[in-house]
Amino acid sequence: MKKKIYFLISVILILSLALTGCGGGGADTGNDSEGPVVFGAIFPLTGPNALLGDESLRGAQIMVDELNANGGLWGREVVLNVADAPDATAAQTEAERLITKDGVKIMFGAYSSAIANVASDVCARYEVPYFEFGGIGTDIMRKGYPYVWRTCADAFGFGTGQAQYVTEICLPALGIEPADAKVVLAYEDSLYGTSVSEACQEALLEFGYKPENIKNIPYAATSVDLSSVILDAKSFNPDAFFTVSYVNDQILLARQAEELNFQPPVWIGAGGGMSMTPTLEAVGNGMYGLTGIDFPQYEVDKEKINGVDEFVAKYEEKYGAFPRSGHSMTNYAGMQIMIDILEEAGSMDKDEIKAAATAMDKPFNTYIGGWGAKFDETGQNVNAPLVVGMWTTEKLVAVWPEEFAITEPVIPIPSWSDKRAM
Amino acid sequence: MYLMQVLISGLMLGGIYAMVSMGLTMIFGVVRVINFAHGEFLMIAMYLVYWLNVLLGMDPYVSILITVPVFFVFGVFVQRILIQPIQESPATIKIFSTLGLGLVLSNLALMLWDADYRSVKVSYSTAVINISELSISVPRLIAFIFALLVAVFMYSFLTKTDLGKQIRAVSQNRQAALLMGINVRKIYMIAFGIGSALVGLAASLLMPMYFVYPSIGLLFGLIAFVVVVLGGLGNMYGAFLGGLIIGLVEAIAGAYIDPALKEVFYFIIFILILLLKPSGLISMGRGSEEVGL
Amino acid sequence: MTNLTNTISKKNKHFSMNVFILVLAIIGAVLPLIWDNPYTMQILILIFLYAAAAGAWNIIGGYAGQVSLGHVAFFGLGAYTTALLYNFFGISPWIGMILGGILAAVVAGLISYPCFRLRGPFFTLATLAFAEVLRLLSIWARPLTGGQVGVTILFNPGFKNFQFFGKTPYYYIALILMFLVLIVSIWIERSKFGYYLTALKEDHDASEALGINTAKYKLYAIAISGFLTGLCGAFYTQLLLFIEPLSVFTSHLSNQFAMIAVVGGAGTAVGPILGSVIITPLNELLRGALGGDFQGLNFVIFGAILILVVTFMPNGLVGFFKDMKAKINHRSESK
Structure with a gap:
């Protein structure tokens, strides 16, 4: 009696394995x-x-x-x-x-x-x-x-590019020396965010930023709430805010930064959510002035x-x-x-x-x-x-390097309320 | 000042968590089913709000008029078709049934609407109220207020109305309720319906500040469980308070300890509650967790 | 007279099961000679791996009836232990595997012991929470684990490194792993230990009243379960040579181990194997065949199967067949 059960089971096993063997188109x-x-x-x-x-x-x-x-x-x-x-x-x-x-x-x-x-x-x-x-x-x-x-x-290029852009273009516009500049690196903690920000930090140190002026804030991309990241960054009062994020966390960061009134003079992302149209759709005018380094996008010279x-x-x-x-x-x-x-x-x-x-x-x-x-x-x-693009109220336009740039970046970024009024 | 802002952010976050969890506590507390598809219910409801907005131009807050009744019916349906046939089976079987439901729902959403993030465009999504240097997000404040109102309303409903009392009776002692002539099956359906309706409400309140994609159910689902156990099964005020506590814990841990560990903290609290006071902070029925459901 | 009949029928019962296992083993050993396509072997390896993990879960979830949805914690512990010991200290993954399993068993005991007071769904939720905490910690402990980036092992084939050219060695190892779990399950089934587990599953309080030390046996069960799951995790590391929290600490895997066992038949030795044989190819092939056009359909089907099985065949497919056989026998007997 039990034998028959096992026999049946064997038949099923064999049939399934047969399916495996012949499987796929x-x-x-x-x-x-x-x-x-x-x-x-x-x-x-x-x-x-x-x-x-x-x-x-x-x-x-x-x-x-x-x-x-x-x-x-x-x-x-x-x-x-x-x-x-x-x-x-x-x-x-x-x-x-x-x-x-x-x-x-x-x-x-x-x-x-x-x-x-x-x-x-x-x-x-x-x-x-x-x-x-x-x-x-x-x-x-x-x-x-x-x-x-x-x-x-690669990620090394992204991170180094971020650091380069900020050091060569942004700091002079703000009148700050690298040795005096304070920066925050907030990044989603997967392979993507971690490798880019590591490269960025290495480059920053090489350019002469002081280690105590660099703050690292990793976070989980799937977070439902990133206000702690924003609050942390805000209390550090950085001259430049580096982020590496996917779409949903980029949207969250932007929105919660606005809610908590955190607008650093420079905000540069790296690929991911910073370059994507859905981000603009979700955040709207708030994206104005935010920049991101990425593969070339569509508004270049x-x-x-x-x-x-x-x-x-x-x-x-x-x-x-x-x-x-x-x-x-x-x-x-x-x-x-x-x-x-x-x-x-x-x-x-x-x-x-x-x-x-x-x-x-x-x-x-x-x-x-x-x-x-x-x-x-x-x-x-x-x-x-790799190109640094900046958001206008409608699209992402290239601002660096020169070969690609079609406009000057806006430094410092206007306040949230000014941007909403645009 | 920093601390104040952290606390406020935590409370607002807690309001959201509370809103999402109150439906679950009703289902868990009365029908005694761990609805592992709870997060997916929220996800589907959020898609509903999204499509109502995109196709009919309906404001998310207005959509409450639709999501609440639709999801009430949906909840009744799920209870009747999915849960009732296995009502007598061990709780573990019910776990797998709702687990399967969650799988089906999240992947159906993926099949139908793919993985794009959907959000509704409303003018007030980042509106804030500023009190000196503190900012309070308006949509979150609205969610918070709704959560409080729901807690109050549900409490009155459960204690003052006949139907509410029946529900509480079933939750406390099913056998006795049966003997008293209460139609337990009907109560289960109503309870599941109410629980789902609350999820529908939560979705309408969430859409102005978030976005939906098929896997978003996973995040909120897990948090809802933590809140529900913390607050005590079937207890509305418990769920409200539990949500606030979890929100505060997350905010404080994130701000003062390490943002990477903020979730760890509330899970640890969760485990501690399970071990030390499984009936929750404000329990309703007897400690059924140690006797088994 | 009755005693004699009982003894004989018991021997018969074991006999047919033993023969079945032998047949299974022979088929398993011989298959690679017929189907030596690496892709097919890859699928078979995955079938065996999931069967082993589901079988390991089955020990605490099926036999003892304590549903854990956090088993991926043990899987991940086994995976990371093997990977890190090899990368940092050059310890052979064979040893790493055993150590990983032991670590998983120890952790299983430690975290379950306080949780065993909880019944049913509460125990389940606690296991879920523990697994999540472990996942979050594995991301946070970046200097040790590489964080989300994970751990990569360079390809350097050799027996000592537990790395091989070609799929065949992996196939046989996976097969042995599956049989190890199967034999342990059968041993449990036939022993007094298994008897106690069944008792405490059926009626916890009555068992305690009868003087059965439920806590002790549950502890053994979950330690064994954790150990075996840890072995599976270690094997996974060697198969992929790349692990990350997303792959080895994800709650999806916990669910999958449990679901496969349940669909096949929780509480039976063969159930997890049957479940894996049906579900795993379904998953892989559907994804391959439908991929871009119908994203997610394979999981919709998986979920639907789960709901149907749980509603209409709560003892899984094995239980279903036993019922069917019993009905047919009953009918033929009453003629």
Whole structure:
């Protein structure tokens, strides 16, 4: 009697395992010399990073459409095998699937540094070239993998850029020396916030700021309330307020700063929520004067920087709305660079790709948005641009560096009440 | 001055927590179900407020007229369809049922409305009242006042009206209530309905100052549990006070100790209460926590 | 006469179960020879890992009936112990795994002991709170744990490092882990210890009145449960070579361990395995197949299954089959 139960259970087990064995759809396997060129694309499309993961993927998809409209790569159609990786475990499974089940020969991603970490690991083990277009965690490139490249700037660049902008532009405008300046670094405590602010702090110390004048306030991005961060910062009375946050915490910070009447003369964010349209929508005029360093966004000097308006037009045509953030353009640029490398290499062979990538030496503004391409020995693109943008009441406009700037920054930032009256 | 501001911020935050938790205390206290989907109820209600605003231009405070009745019905529905069939099962089964419900709701929201953050644009979202150097956020003050009013109203309702007394009877001793001829099933549905309606109210009050996305339920849900246990099951005033206390603890810990640890503090308080006085600060029924529900 | 029959039927009962386990083991050992695709093996590894963790949860949550929703705390402790001991001191993860399990067991005992006074949902809430505190602390203790950034382990394959090329070694280790939990569960089921656990699950007060030291047995149960869960966490570290609070201290995992056990059949040795075999591939495959278009559908289905199972099959799938068999036998007997 009991035997039959176990028999039944065994049947179920076996059927489920069979499901596993045959599971997944049949996808195109990237063949080396004929048929479509298949890229693995791994992004978080569900879960907490879904919004920007999706936005990133869109940039790549626009590029793919464009390529195919112009004959494809090496005369072959380009196809994306998209994998959703909402967390690290999924990233490993999906990367494995793409490589071992679907035979993908090149992969890119991932927006989230944690996903990038894991995906690049898997790729390294199978010696599949991996390109990171948007994740900025410094660790990713420090593991010594020979076939990993990052086209965008990293957290080190973000943090250093923040410090540079404040020191070169803001302090002189306020008439303060670095040795006398007081700053607060408030950052969400994940990989993103921590790595950027660490780099920022290092740079600040190098520029001559005094350690006792630098206050660190980490916080959890998922907090429901950030008034303690604001109060802490306010009591320190900083000349410059550095933040690194995602969208919801950026909105909270701005709103609660307004409620508690904390308006530092300089407020600079780093990517994430500071550059995104939803932030402006939620906070409104309060965003005026707030700045953020990020990948190039859409209001830059169009005389000097190429391709931006065309990209926006393509985006609007395909998705029916203005880009939600600069990530799409960043991934588009990354894709441009990767395709360029591939065309140089002439094939998907990893060593030819490596040779082509190493030889790359394209100056600033070769590609869209100001991008250039030159990779250092870890695979990091040193010609990846970073731009400080400032919010007007309607949009984010570039203010630094000069090549991108279309207006002067407003220093100090007007009071909250003045801004509301605008 | 700094301390004053911290305290005020803490109280205002506490008002929000109280508002979110009062519905849960009703459900937990009367129906004896840990509604693990409580946070998700709030999330769905907030989406409702959002869509009413976007599609019909309805101000969040006006939407109270809609969210409260809609969620009352929703609560009755959930109790009848989901909980009633397993009412007699061990509490653990009920936990998993509501856990499953929470999963379904948050991912349905993800499927339908994706992960974008939605907020309503109202002119008063950052309005403040300034008293010398202190700032009090207006939407938070409104939430605080509502929370207080709800506590008072619910207390009167539970002590002075017939229906309220029936609810309290069921909460205190189900068997006796049955013997007294009270339709316990109906009371459960009403209690769940009221609990959910309060969540609907909370959502309308929250939208002017927050934004909604599918996983926001997780945050508020957990806090609601802490508040409810702190205040004592089924006790409205307890939930109100509990909310204030948690808000204050969070604010003070954040300002004076370490912002990274502020949540740790209220969890530790939570654990201490569970260990030392599980019936809460102001308990209503007997110490059912030690006897099992 | 009755005694004899009882003894014989007891032996039979064990016999068929033993055979079943043997068969399962053989299938498990042989599968990689048929399906050697790394992706399939990855899914199987995850199935075994979740089955093991759910099985570990089952010891305190199923057999003893104390529903914990904070088991991820033990998972995370095992994961971090292994990772940090290796990164800081070069200690082999094999040892780290054991140490991690022990740490988890100790912590399990420490935090549960005061909480065992609480019944039902209150105990559950306490476990939830503890797990959350641990998660927050792991973020706060940045110098030690790397904070939210997590811990990365460089790829350096070798048996001593518990790192391997290819999936097969991981597969077998996961399989062994799952069987370890299975055997422990069966041992508990057949022992007096298990008997006491069932007693205190069914009626706590009556058991105490009968002189059963419920506190002691619950403590043993949760210590064993914590140890085994810690082992699973350590394995996870070696599989991914990257851990962060978001992955190894998240309440989602606590829920998942419990839900898998419940769907399969809490309080049975095979239930967690059955649950994992059904839920894990469902999750992975649905996400892979639907991914971008229907984000979240896999969890909607998971949640719906949970609600349905809990409402109509409270003893999980195993219980369902036993009932079915009993009904069929009853009908055939009464003919």
